[in-house]
Amino acid sequence: MFTKLFKSSKISFVILNVLYLSLLLGGALYALKTFSSYMDIYEKAILLSSVGFFSWLGWNWNHFKKIIILVFALSLFAIQLYLGVLTNNEHVFLLKYLLSSQSAIMWMNVFFVLALVLYWLGLLAKNNLLDDIASSFTSTAVLFGFTGLLVRWYESYLIGLDIGHIPISNLYEVFILFCLITSLLYLFYEEKFNTKKLGAFVLIVINAAVGFILWYTFDRHADGVQPLVPALQSYWMKIHVPANFIGYGAFSIAAMVSIAYLLSAKKILASYLPKLAVLDDLIYKSIAIGFIFFTVATILGAIWAAEAWGGYWSWDPKETWALIVWLNYAAWLHYRIVKGLRGNVLAWWALIGLIITTFAFLGVNMFLSGLHSYGEL
Amino acid sequence: MSFAVSMLVFLGIASIIGTILKQNEPYENYIIKFGQFWFVFFEKIGLYDVYQSIWFLTILLFLVISTTLCVTKNTPIIFKDFLLFKDSLEEKSLLSFTHHLVLKNTKKVNLSRVINYLKLEKFKVREKSKDNGDILIVAKKGDFQRLGYIFTHVGVVVICLGGLLDGNLFFKAQELLGYKKIETLDIPASKVPKVSRLDITNPSFRANMTLAEGSSDNVAFVRKKDGYLVQDLPFKITLKDFRIEHYSTGMPKSFESDLIISDPELSQDITKTITVNHPFTYKGISIYQSDFQDGGTNLDIKLWNLLNSNAPQKINAKIFEKIKLDKDQLTYEFNDFRKFNILNLKEGVKEKPRNVGPSVTYKIRNNSGQAREYISYQFPMLIDDRSFFISGMRETPQEEFKYLKIPADKKGSIAEFISFKEALQNKILIEMVAKKMANRSVKSDNNSSVKQSFEDSVNKIMTLFVEGGFSNIAQNIDNNIPANEKEKAVQAYLKIIDIASIELYKSHFNLSDKEIDQSAIRFIQEALNAYSDMFLFGSPYYFELTNYEQKEASGLQLTKSPGQFWVYLGSLSLVLGIFSMIYLHERKLWLLIKAKGGAIIAVSSNRKNIDFELDYKKVSQAIKKIIQ
Secondary structure, three states, rough: OEEEEEOHHHHHHHHHHHHHHHHHHHHHHHHHHHHHHHHHHHHHHHHHHHHHHHHHHHHHOOHHHHHHHHHHHHHHHHHHHHHHOOOHHHHHHHHHHOOOHHHHHHHHHHHHHHHHHHHHHHHHOOHHHHHHHHHHHHHHHHHHHHHHHHHHHHHHHHOEEEEEEEEOOOOOHHHHHHHHHHHHHHHHHHHOOOOOOHHOOEEEOOEEEHHHHHHHHOOOOOOOOOOHHHHHHHHOHHHHHHHHHHHHHHHHHHHHHHHHHHHHHHHOOOHHHOOOOHHHHHHHHHHHHHHHHHHHHHHHEEEEEEEHHOOOOOHOOOOOOOOHHHHHHHHHHHEEEEHHOHHHHHHHHHHHHHHHHHHHHHHHHOOOOOOOHHHOO | HHHHHHHHHHHHHHHHHHHHOOOOHHHHHHHHOOOOOOHHHHHHHHHHHHHHHHHHHHHHHHHHHHHHHHHHHHHHHHHHHHHHHOOOOOOHHHHHHHHHHEEOOOOOOOOHHHHHHHOOOOOOEEEEEOOOEEEEEEEOOOOOOHHHHHHHHHHHHHHHHHHHHHHHHHHHHHHOOOOOOOEEOOHHHHOOOOOOOOOOOOOOOEEEEEEEEOOOOEEEEEEEEEEEEEEEEEEEEEEEEEEEEEEOOOOOOEEEEEEEEEEEOHHHHHHHHOOEEOOOOOOOOEEEEEEEEEOOEEEEEEEEEEOOOOOOOEEEEEEOOEEEEOOOOEEEEEEEEEEEOOOOOOOOOOOEEOOOOOEEEEEEEEOOOEEEEEEEEOOOEEOEEEEEEEEEEOOOOOOOOOOEEEEOOOOOOOHHHHHHHHOOOOHHHHHHHHHHHHHOOOOOOOOOHHHHHHHHHHHEEEEHHHHHHHHHHHHHHHHHHOOOHHHHHHHHHHHHHHHHHHHHHHHOOOOOOOHHHHHHHHHHHHHHHHHHHHHHHOOOOOEEEEEOOOEEEEEEEEEEEOOOHHHHHHHHHHHHHHHHHHHOOOEEEEEEEEEEEEEEEEOOOOOOHHHHHHHHHHHHHHHHHHOO
16 A cells, blocks of 8 residues: 555655755755854855745756755765765775766766767657657756765865855856756756757757866866955855856757757758747747846846945946846847747847857956956955 | 837947956056057047946936836836726627637536636636626736836836946036046145045045055045046044955965044044955945055165175165165165065966065166166075075066076075175186186196196186176177187087086085085076076166065045945846746736627737747636536
C-alpha cells in the first residue's frame, strides 16, 4: 500500500515540496543563527527574500526544485569533504576531480559542449531521445555550475575570512552566472512551450560563454578568487549583478531564437523547428522578462551608485550603455506591443539587440574606461 | 508619439559620444588630442561635457514635454475605458468580433454558475437585461494593463524631471546672464570672488574637497570646464584620521575617514567615520569617501651625488613643497609619497603582484624651467633573485619610466655600491690596479715599453668609463678604431674593464681571490651597469629615503541632490508600469443569452497573441460547457 501511495504523483509532489521548503528555510535559519554577526540587516533581508524568491520559483517550476535540491546536496557534500582546509582540493579524490569549484565548473563546461552537440544531432535527426538527453545534460551542467559557484563561495572564505565573498564579482564568475541563468531560462521555456528543438540555438550563445571561461582559465589564469575592492563591498552586489544577468540571459535567448525564426522564415530548417508563431511568442516573452529584470537591475544599480559614488547617475560609460540597451529594448517592446509590429524586422532587431547588449556587457569593459572598471578607488 | 521615439533614438546616439570621448578631462588633454582648431570647435558644441550641454538638455526637455503631452492626451481615454462596461453592444456587433462563438440549443441557463465561473477567472462582471428579454453579461479583467501605460510614461517624465533638477540648468542660466563665472586661476578658496562662489542655499551640487589629516575646511570645489567654482558649506569638516587597510595580497581593502563636523547651530560636534559605500548625510548634504592622496608627508632624504665622493647632503623635505639648493641652482619639487606600491616585477610572467614598499615622486627643475620626473623606492626590490635599489626617470608624463638599478649589498644597503663607486673614481687606486695588471700580464721585465703601454691603456679605458660609462667607451671606439676592428676592440675593452674592476674591488675591500665568488662578480657587473646608467639618468643624484612621517589626505565628495527622491519615485512608477503592461492581460468578454434560445460568446483584447488565443479557447469552452 505504501508503494502505491508513494507512487501516486500527488504524494511525491508534496514530499518534494516539503523537502525543498525545509531545505530553503532550514538553510537560511542555520545561516542566520551561525553567521548572524557577519551579516548586516540588509544581508539578512536579502537572505530571507531569497528564500521567498526560490520558493516562488520552485512552486511554479518543478524541475527547478529538483535541480536546487541536488545542488544543495552536492555543495554540502563538497563542504564536508573540505573539512575547512582549502588544500584538500588537491588531496581528496572527489574534490580534485569532481566537486572543487574549478573541477565542477569544468564539468559544467563539458556538459554544455555535449548538450550543444546532442541538441544539433537531435534537431537534424528529428530524434526526440537525443533531445531529451541533451536537455538533461543541460540540467546536469546547471547542477555542476551552481555547485561550483557555491563551493567557490565557501572556498573564498577558506582563503581568508576577509577575502570571502559571493562569487559574482569578476568576469570569470559572472560568465558562469550567465551560462547558468541563460540555461535555466531556456529550460523553463523548453518545458513551457513543449519543444526541445531550440536548444541547438540557445546552447550556441552559452557555449560562446563557455569558450570565454576556458580562455580565461587556461590562457589568462584569471580563475582565481580575488578579494573585493572597496567599491564592491556592498550587499547591493548580491541583487544588482544577478538581476542584470537575468536580463542579459533573456536577451541572449531572444536573439538565438530570432536566428531560428529568421532561418525558418526563409524555409531553412523550417520543418525541423516549431511554428513561426511559437518562435515569435518566445522571442517576445524572453525580451519582456529580460526587460523587466534589466530595468530593475539598472535602477538598483543607480541606487547603489548613489551610495558608493555619490550620485545615482554619473554618465559613466557602463551606465550610459545600459541606458542605450534599455532604450533599444524599450523601443522594441513599444513597436511590438503598441504598434503591433511582427515578423522578420523584430527578429533582426532582437539579434542586433544582442550585439548592443554584448557591447554594454563586455565591450565597455574592454574599450572604454570608467567607474565600472574598478581600477581606481 | 513617433516624435518621442525618434527623440529617444537621438538621445541614445548622442549619449554614445560621451562614452567614447572621455568627459570632463582637463582642457590641455583635449588640445593635445585634437589640436587647437578642432579643440575650439568641439568645445563650442559641448563635446567635453555632452550630458550637460545645451543641446542635450534641450532634447531631454523636448522628450519630457512630448511624453507629457502624450500622457495627458491618453489618460482621460484610458480612465474612461477603465470605468466603462460596454453593455450596449448588439448581436450584430458581437458577431463581428474576430473571436466569437455562436451556441445553439442552450439548455436553461444557470446564470449564477456562469457568473461564478467568470469571477473565479478574476473577471469583473456586470449583467444587463435587454428590452427584448435577452441577457447580456459583460465581463472584463486586466484593466490595470492600460494603467501601465500611464505609469511607465509618467515614470519616465518624473525621472527626467528629477534628473534635470540635479543637472546644472540653473547654473547655466546664471552663467549666461552673467551672474556667475567659472574661476580658472589657481588661487586660495578664500580669495575667489563672489561671482565664482555658490552659497549655501545652492539646492543641488556635486563638489569635492581634499582634507589633509588634522586640517579642516568649510568650502568644496565644483569642477567645471577648465576651471572650478567654490561651494560654501553650512558646516566645517575636519579630518581627524584617514586609514587604508590592505589585504594580505597588498590590494586595498578599505578606505576610512574619521570626520568631525562642526555646525555653529549645534552645541556639540558630530564625529562620524565614513567609508566607501557608507556615506554620511547631514543637512541634506551627503559626504562620500571618494579618493585619497598625500597630505604633506615629511621626508628625510640623503642626497648622494654619484659623481663625487662628498658625503651625502641631508634634506628635510615635505610633499607638495619645493626646495632650491644653493650649490646647483636646481629646484626639487616633491610631488607624491606612497607607502604601498603593488608591482608585478616579472614582466610577462604570471606572478602575483606584491608590495615593494614606499616610494617618493619628485621633479628636478633647472633654471630654464625644464624638469625631469623621478621616482625612488625606499627598499631594495628582488629582481631575478638579486636585490636592487630602484629609481625611475622620465622626461615627459607620457613616457614610461627608465630605471636605474643600484645593487644592494648583503646587508641590504647602498653602502657597498657607494664605496666601490668611490674606488672607481679614485685615480690613484685605478693606477695601482693598472700597474698590477700590467705586471701580471707582461711577465719579463725587459719588455718595459709593452708593459707601460698596457698600463696606459688600462688607465685610459678605466678613465673613459669613469667619466662617461659604457656609452663613452662606445663613442671612443667609434671615433678611433677602424670599422673592421671595432668588434674586437669592444670585446677587449669590456674584458679590461671587467678584470680591472674585479681587481679594484678586491684590493679596495681587502679580499683574497677565493672570496671573489659568483655573487661578488655579479655585484661588480651590476655596479658597473648602474654606474654607467647614471650618465643616462639626467642627474647624478641618488635620493636615499631614510625616514618618513606619513600624512595622508582624504578626498571627499559632497553632494546635494533634491532630484534623487523624484528619480526613485519615477523608477518605481516605471517598474510598476512595465510590469503591468507586460504581465497583465486585458480581456473583455460578452455573453449574450437570447430569450429565444442560443447564445453568443465574444472575447476581445487589445493585444492579439498566442496567450489570447489560448485564453479565448479556454474561457469560451468552459462557458459552452456550462450553458450547453
